[in-house]
Amino acid sequence: MTKRVLLGMLTPSSNTVLEPVTQAMVAGLPEVSAHFGRFKVTEIALSDTALKQFDDTEILRAAELLAHAKVDVISWNGTSSGWLGFEADERLCERITAATGIPANTSMLALNEILAAKGAKTLGYVTPYLDAVQEKIVANYAALGHACKGDRHLNLQDNFSFSEVTAEQLSAMTRDVAAEKPDAIAVICTNLRAAPLVEKLEAETGIPIYDTIATSVWKSLKMAGVDTRRVTGWGSLFRDL
CATH class of the missing domain: 3.40.50.12500 (Rossmann fold)
Incomplete structure (x- = not known):
């Protein structure tokens, strides 16, 4: 049996797009499956209430539950560091890995890596x-x-x-x-x-x-050792990098 590759994705609670799109992206990779954990996010603004949604405590709780599924990687499939500052995602990845032992990434850090490359x-x-x-x-x-x-x-x-x-x-x-x-x-x-x-x-x-859904999938596959060129029909990202 081919070793399964399990991708963990942290998802805003009110999001209805990234799960089906992520599943569609990896549909041609029979050994790969995506698994999702949610935490509360209902609005995007700069008010104190909106910013508190991205407190690491809630995100880490969701990450720890995903870790029960023995996923190979955990991705914060969200864009909050775009306005919070990219160091927020760097800190979050460190904390996820410290808490779960699982390597972590985010949509935005992946995007930054792609733009630099x-x-x-x-x-x-x-x-x-x-x-x-x-x-x-x-x-x-x-x-x-x-x-x-x-x-x-x-x-x-x-x-x-x-x-x-x-x-x-x-x-x-x-x-x-x-x-x-x-x-x-x-x-x-x-x-x-x-x-x-x-x-x-x-x-x-x-x-x-x-x-940014694609950047999360791209980075997660790379971290899990999967050739991203096997993902076809979803843009140059998967072919070129």
């Missing part, structure tokens, strides 16, 4: 977030050396509402950003249905598009 100097953004949240994300990426070149966001706050943004809206937003010719486009949110559109939109625009 590709040498992206300019970055376009597609997100559902509020203006204030988006400003934090753009500033944090500018500090990493990725200048903003194209930004479309929807000024939404309710996390569930992100999942109801249509494929037509997401495609139009991505095309608008692509028109500004950034080195890469980041779709930052793991409750948007953008990942299934990436292959077509990359072919159309000629620009690499990195969806």
Whole structure:
């Protein structure tokens, strides 16, 4: 019997997109399965109440439950460090591994690794977030050396509402950003249905598009020793890196 590869994913409680999309991405890998743990996240904003949702205590509790499934890796499949600061994810990964003995990653740290590997100097953004949240994300990426070149966001706050943004809206937003010719486009949110559109939109625009559900899956597979090139139809990320 081929050794199973079990991917653990930490998921916002109100998210309805990343689970089916993640399952679809790994569907062609018979030895790989994804397993999910939830903790409370219902809104994305900069208020004290919204920021407290990402307290490590709740995330670690969910991670410890995932560890019972003997997963090979645990990923925070979320984008909160985009506005909290990337050191929040670095600290979280350290704490997850210390508590569970399982290597950890996050969607955003994976995205940062990808952008560095590709040498992206300019970055376009597609997100559902509020203006204030988006400003934090753009500033944090500018500090990493990725200048903003194209930004479309929807000024939404309710996390569930992100999942109801249509494929037509997401495609139009991505095309608008692509028109500004950034080195890469980041779709930052793991409750948007953008990942299934990436292959077509990359072919159309000629620009690499990195969806944060995909970055989490990519990094998790790499950490588990799975050849990411076996994931087909989900964009250049899995072929090129």
